[in-house]
Amino acid sequence: xxxxxxxxxxxEKNGTSKVEAAKAVxxxxxxxxxxxxxxxxxxxxxxxxxxIRERKARNGYNPNSKQNMTIPAKKVVKFSIGxxxxx
Numbered sequence: 001x002x003x004x005x006x007x008x009x010x011x012e013k014n015g016t017s018k019v020e021a022a023k024a025v026x027x028x029x030x031x032x033x034x035x036x037x038x039x040x041x042x043x044x045x046x047x048x049x050x051x052i053r054e055r056k057a058r059n060g061y062n063p064n065s066k067q068n069m070t071i072p073a074k075k076v077v078k079f080s081i082g083x084x085x086x087x
Contacts, residue, residue: 036077048082 001009003025011021035042036052043049057073 044082046082046084048085049080051078051080052076053078 007018007022007025010016010025011018014021032042032050036050039052041049041051052075055074055076058071060069060071061067062069
């Protein structure tokens with residue numbers, strides 16, 4: 001499912017227009033992105049939890065140039081699946 005399909009499903013389930021559903025979906029995604037940028041953890045009971053994890057710098061290999069390289073440290077989003085999917 002992509003974002004367009006999600007918007008269509010939300011509009012269908014709520015009996016609203018696609019424009020209103022798009023505003024709601026965009027608001028949720030935007031709010032989640034802001035919270036993660038601020039280092040907050042997001043827990044959605046049925047779905048799971050999102051958090052930011054720091055990945056350390058590490059050595060890697062560039063297959064095109066056949067040279068070793070250092071991959072810089074960066075922050076990544078970690079998702080932990082909720083209990084709902086295990087039942």
